[in-house]
């Protein structure tokens with residue numbers, strides 16, 4: 001059944017970390033493990049392998065055992081004030097509670113991702129470039145909640161239009177100099193837009209030609225290259241090409257990878273490069289490609305420029321989405337053994353999504369929301385339209401088409417403006433959130449503005465009819481998520497809008513949290 005037809009029918013009416021890493025570093029350095037520090041980070045391992053980090057970015061944890069500085073900076077919407085978010089302890093995990101309290105009741109964006117390497121290669125808001133204007137959007141600070149070794153933390157959620165960059169770096173490879181890099185991404189958050197990248201790019205935000213970039217790419221863009229299956233793939237963005245192997249186009253050895261936490265690695269040296277990856281929660285790395293530079297002109301020798309990008313292409317192509325938790329760039333071409341030891345450190349770090357359950361109001365879980373108003377609507381579920389960005393309720397059953405079921409399925413997220421409340425991301429339109437505009441409900445991408453975060457945040461409360469749950473608008477606390485004439489709004493119990501009608505208000509604003517249809 002199409003949206004149009006149902007709408008008309010509806011009458012529109014660690015210690016583990018330290019142990020693993022210490023062993024790895026000890027093996028690499030050929031020293032007794034007992035002489036190592038109590039905790040080690042990935043950058044200690046790279047240093048032990050003689051390929052030290054020259055950039056180290058993470059919003060979740062320290063990447064050196066001895067790092068005790070800030071991880072990132074947030075800016076809150078209410079007054080524009082900024083706050084550095086640091087660690088619970090030296091060498092440890094992000095102090096997520098500091099973000100929660102600083103941003104409580106308003107929105108926050110991530111303004112700076114600090115470089116832990118001491119080189120000063122911090123990432124900040126990307127400027128416009130050859131492909132798209134700017135400045136780019138900043139990531140909402142609450143959209144990628146995780147736990148690391150049981151500690152709450154937030155990743156960098158890149159919606160299309162979001163980007164970070166540093167064009168004036170220190171120590172990053174240029175020309176044909178060797179370098180390595182890794183990043184941990186959310187393997188379930190991607191798209192086909194160009195280009196969700198992390199790594200080396202042009203210093204002037206323009207496409208300056210083949211070989212002027214060397215960055216990790218993750219997604220299912222097929223414009224230049226692809227691997228086996230339907231994607232997503234880890235590829236190398238070398239400028240004017242996403243490479244999955246020695247050939248332009250498809251290379252069968254580069255597999256589709258969708259681990260919830262994905263380790264992606266890239267390294268390059270004169271006429272030599274490699275692409276590796278694995279599950280950031282367990283196991284080792286697989287080598288997707290290792291060999292000579294691509295058999296296309298302009299990539300040997302390379303012409304790396306040494307800027308660092310996150311979430312965008314070299315020319316500020318900003319149509320991609322993805323999530324970044326941590327990443328580093330090194331001086332020199334790391335050995336496979338060093339990278340394997342880094343992967344052991346990563347898997348021991350204990351990344352977790354917090355919740356992957358279904359049917360609960362826990363961030364990460366998938367749900368459907370069933371209306372409770374009888375007799376009209378008790379088999380109706382909140383869903384987005386296919387034909388426009390409006391949100392409605394419609395009858396949904398086990399025999400409904402898959403597209404209708406998917407449209408009625410939501411991923412619970414920590415509230416964009418207040419992590420004590422909730423936001424709802426569409427299950428089949430990743431990155432798009434339920435939000436109100438002019439008191440009507442719509443589905444749209446987070447535009448990074450504080451107003452959007454507020455408009456997309458709802459605080460659950462006991463059902464206004466005594467049944468189920470009601471969802472209070474974060475910025476209009478007298479208004480609740482309501483269906484009226486089969487369309488969704490935020491509504492008060494009496495008010496100036498037609499949908500504020502007191503008749504059936506309590507039932508219309510009470511919802512049952514149901515198992516997800518999709």
Ligand code: AHR
Pocket residue numbers: 131194195206207237238239240241242312313314315316317
């Ligand atoms: O190489 C793929 C993309 O092509 C680069 O990221 C961008 O600079 C160019 O548009």
